[in-house]
Every structure is written in structure tokens, then in C-alpha cells.
Amino acid sequence: MGAISLRQVRKSYGALQVIHDVDIDIESGEFIVLVGPSGCGKSTLLRMIAGLEDISGGELLMSGKVVNALPPSERDIAMVFQDYALYPHMSVRENMAFGLKMRGADDRTIEDSVARAADILKIGSFLDRRPAQLSGGQRQRVAMGRAIVREPSAFLFDEPLSNLDAALRVEMRLEIAKLHGRMKATTVYVTHDQVEAMTLADRIVVMNGGVVEQIGKPLDLYHRPASLFVARFIGSPTMNTLAATLETIEGGTRVRFIDGREFTIPGLPAVAPENRDRHVVFGVRPSDLVPVAGPERAWFFGKVAVAERLGSQTFGYVEIADGAMISVEFARDMEISVGQPVHLAGTADVVHLFDAKSGKRIN
Structure with missing residues (x-):
């Protein structure tokens, strides 16, 4: 699985700079969580990695290759969004197979890939249902399955659990952790929830106002925060x-x-x-x-x-x-x-x- 590197990455909207000289090295197979309050720039940074936002300055490298100008379809990534983004008129099977069909995969490959992803996510029993017939947790599993069948070099998650209730959040958090343990795929995950960050991440990137405050293992950030912002953000109740x-x-x-x-x-x-x-x-x-x-x-x-x-x-x-x-x-x-x-x-x-x-x- 490919490594991802950001070198002095910046993002501006006109005169307003919202991402400031971000440097992050994400190792192959690593689970990185971008965390911070609303408006800190974490989702914008994820969209820049995905190719959904232009990079105003700096370099983005995937597997050692600069991809700043590469369109999303050529970056070999799969993204799971907060709102599931499923096609309501398609069955679960058709939703999961859609990306492979667009890439011209043959029917046997599509069938095998969908069956394998459905088995991993325990959704084989409702492959013929429509999204409207599923619960929120089931829809999020389908969205994850659609990403898995592509076998990308990296997974990008943009607050995938924020629409779920508390019990489902715990359940899906465990599913994502197990999925990463099984697939060992490079993963970049955005959340404002520090519990998700602390339980899922190999390393956490704490962002504040478009700036990286600290990068480290979860317990390193808890026991030795590099700034007052990190100290107050990580830990519940707060320091x-x-x-x-x-x-x-x-x-x-x-x-x-x-x-x-x-x-x-x-x-x-x-x-x-x-x-x-x-x-x-x-x-x-x-x-x-x-x-x-x-x-x-x-x-x-x-x-x-x-x-x-x-x-x-x-x-x-x-x-x-x-x-x-x-x-x-x-x-x-x-x-x-x-x-x-x-x-x-x-x-x-x-x-x-x-x-x-x-x-x-x-x-």
C-alpha cells in the first residue's frame, strides 16, 4: 500500500489562507487520524489528498510521486463520506459494484470482489435491498464496501460516523478497526471526536486553525502535549x-x-x-x-x-x-x-x- 507525504502544503481561497505549510509523512499501511475542532482545516486537507480541492502550494506525494495535478480518478484512493452517498435506485450489490463497472472490470471480477467485501463487512444477507431499506449503520457498511472492492492504495474517511447514534458509533468504530487490522491499508481518517482518534489511530495529527499543532501516538499526545491547545483538546474531562x-x-x-x-x-x-x-x-x-x-x-x-x-x-x-x-x-x-x-x-x-x-x- 502506498505511502503519502505532504510537503509544505498550503490552501488559500483568494487572500484567505486556510491551510498553513503542513508537513506530514504517512507510512504505508499506517492509520492516521486528523482531529480538531470544526473549522480547523482537517476535512479540507483530506479533500486535498483526494484531489477534490486544489493545492495552492507545496507538494503532495503518493508512493514517491508528486500528484498535485493528478485527478481523483487516477490517485488510486477510495473515499468514504459522512453522508454515505449511495445511489437510492440501486441495490446494495449494484452500489458496491458501480465503481468497478465504470472501470471496465469483467462480471466475474465484480462478483468476486463484491462477495469478498460483503463477507468482510457481514452485509451479504441484504445485497438485494435498496439503501432506503437499511439502517444508518448498514448504509455506512455499504459505503465502506464500495470502497473496499476497489482495493485502493489508500482509504480516506471523512467523519464517517457522525450521523450515527452513540451505540452504532461504537459498533462501527470497532468494525473500522477490525477492517484495518485485516487489510493493513494506508488510511487517513478525519473526525472531531477524540475518542475515535484515540482508539483508532496509529498516530494522531492535531490541527488548529489550519496549522498542525502536534503529530504523535495517542498516548504520547495525552501524556506529553506539545501545546496548551493539545492539552485541552485531548482528554475527557479536559486538563x-x-x-x-x-x-x-x-x-x-x-x-x-x-x-x-x-x-x-x-x-x-x-x-x-x-x-x-x-x-x-x-x-x-x-x-x-x-x-x-x-x-x-x-x-x-x-x-x-x-x-x-x-x-x-x-x-x-x-x-x-x-x-x-x-x-x-x-x-x-x-x-x-x-x-x-x-x-x-x-x-x-x-x-x-x-x-x-x-x-x-x-x-
């Missing part, structure tokens, strides 16, 4: 972030929040001279905060404002000084109640520090 200044003292680093609260974290690396008295954003994930016995060791003190008991997890939203709210993942069997006072702390190795102006990681 707790508060403005602070740092000072190196004997025994550790003193963290001072803008409301005057301060505490020392033993073991936190000394602050470089250029960073002393620097305004930073102090970050800590909800799962890395734990209750402590009293104020001596506490980083935060407050009262539980909201408690969410989800069975396997228990989250609390704690109101601290000046009405600020932080989220905490408690032990799932811990009894917490609204109004309950709690002292919370972590350890040096769970602290994330970001520059207040640039948003870039500094520790």
Missing part, C-alpha cells in the same frame, strides 16, 4: 489549566496562582533563570489529582459542586478560589457528595507547564 508564576526555592519549585494561593512541589525540576517569575499555565489532568488528608500537602482546596457517577468512573467538579472550577477523577467506589470539602494534590511528574503567551510546552 485543568490555571495561570501561575514559578519560583525555584530550596526543596522544590513554588507555584503561585494569580489569586495569591501558592504551594511547593518537591521534585519539580528547577526553573531556568529565564523562566523565573515567568507567567505560565499550570496544567494537571483530572485523573492525576487525588484527595489528601489536609491543607499542608494540598495544591487545591474547595467544595464539590457537581458529582458524576458513571459506574466505571466517578468525576467531581470542585469549586476552588474565586469561583474557578477544576475536575477530578475520584476512585469509582468513593462516596462524594455536593458541598463536600476536599483537599487535592498530585506529584511532580504529572505537572504540565505551558508558556502563557505562546502556549508551547516548557517542561
Whole structure:
């Protein structure tokens, strides 16, 4: 399966530049997920790879060949869209076979390819139905089957699960993961859902305003976000972030929040001279905060404002000084109640520090 490389790729609509100098190397057989909020440019970038959008600058390479000017039909890719895009007057079998017929494949090849794809996706029992007779999940399987029969060098998915209900999203996510495990095809997948990104991707590309914020394995992005944007986007509930200044003292680093609260974290690396008295954003994930016995060791003190008991997890939203709210993942069997006072702390190795102006990681 072909590798895909983007070299300083840009996209502009007149004077408005929406994709800014994107560099990504996608290895053969790799599953890459483009993730970010609405309007970040992820779907535009996918359409540029597909040939559905012109490239304003830079180079797009497939299997080592520059394909900027190559039409979609000659790029050896198959795309699965959000809205299924099935022909309503055709049966499932005819929908899946259509692309091969347009390419002039013989009847035996078409029959074998459709049967093989139907077997992979478990849709053989409704090959003679029309799309209107199928559920949303079944229609999406048919759309995937239509892509599979072509045996392309790469699959492109544009938010394929966003029209499905929660249960079907989980089911189809597993189907896509199993499909990739079986076919080992190069895959580029667009979603705004970080759960899909974290569970499907070999690597994730986090985009923001047409810029790539970070590329990495899912857990690398979670444990070591390169920017404040990535820290807040990856993880649910989101990372707790508060403005602070740092000072190196004997025994550790003193963290001072803008409301005057301060505490020392033993073991936190000394602050470089250029960073002393620097305004930073102090970050800590909800799962890395734990209750402590009293104020001596506490980083935060407050009262539980909201408690969410989800069975396997228990989250609390704690109101601290000046009405600020932080989220905490408690032990799932811990009894917490609204109004309950709690002292919370972590350890040096769970602290994330970001520059207040640039948003870039500094520790």
C-alpha cells in the first residue's frame, strides 16, 4: 500500500489562507487520524489528498510521486463520506459494484470482489435491498464496501460516523478497526471526536486553525502535549489549566496562582533563570489529582459542586478560589457528595507547564 507525504502544503481561497505549510509523512499501511475542532482545516486537507480541492502550494506525494495535478480518478484512493452517498435506485450489490463497472472490470471480477467485501463487512444477507431499506449503520457498511472492492492504495474517511447514534458509533468504530487490522491499508481518517482518534489511530495529527499543532501516538499526545491547545483538546474531562508564576526555592519549585494561593512541589525540576517569575499555565489532568488528608500537602482546596457517577468512573467538579472550577477523577467506589470539602494534590511528574503567551510546552 502506498505511502503519502505532504510537503509544505498550503490552501488559500483568494487572500484567505486556510491551510498553513503542513508537513506530514504517512507510512504505508499506517492509520492516521486528523482531529480538531470544526473549522480547523482537517476535512479540507483530506479533500486535498483526494484531489477534490486544489493545492495552492507545496507538494503532495503518493508512493514517491508528486500528484498535485493528478485527478481523483487516477490517485488510486477510495473515499468514504459522512453522508454515505449511495445511489437510492440501486441495490446494495449494484452500489458496491458501480465503481468497478465504470472501470471496465469483467462480471466475474465484480462478483468476486463484491462477495469478498460483503463477507468482510457481514452485509451479504441484504445485497438485494435498496439503501432506503437499511439502517444508518448498514448504509455506512455499504459505503465502506464500495470502497473496499476497489482495493485502493489508500482509504480516506471523512467523519464517517457522525450521523450515527452513540451505540452504532461504537459498533462501527470497532468494525473500522477490525477492517484495518485485516487489510493493513494506508488510511487517513478525519473526525472531531477524540475518542475515535484515540482508539483508532496509529498516530494522531492535531490541527488548529489550519496549522498542525502536534503529530504523535495517542498516548504520547495525552501524556506529553506539545501545546496548551493539545492539552485541552485531548482528554475527557479536559486538563485543568490555571495561570501561575514559578519560583525555584530550596526543596522544590513554588507555584503561585494569580489569586495569591501558592504551594511547593518537591521534585519539580528547577526553573531556568529565564523562566523565573515567568507567567505560565499550570496544567494537571483530572485523573492525576487525588484527595489528601489536609491543607499542608494540598495544591487545591474547595467544595464539590457537581458529582458524576458513571459506574466505571466517578468525576467531581470542585469549586476552588474565586469561583474557578477544576475536575477530578475520584476512585469509582468513593462516596462524594455536593458541598463536600476536599483537599487535592498530585506529584511532580504529572505537572504540565505551558508558556502563557505562546502556549508551547516548557517542561
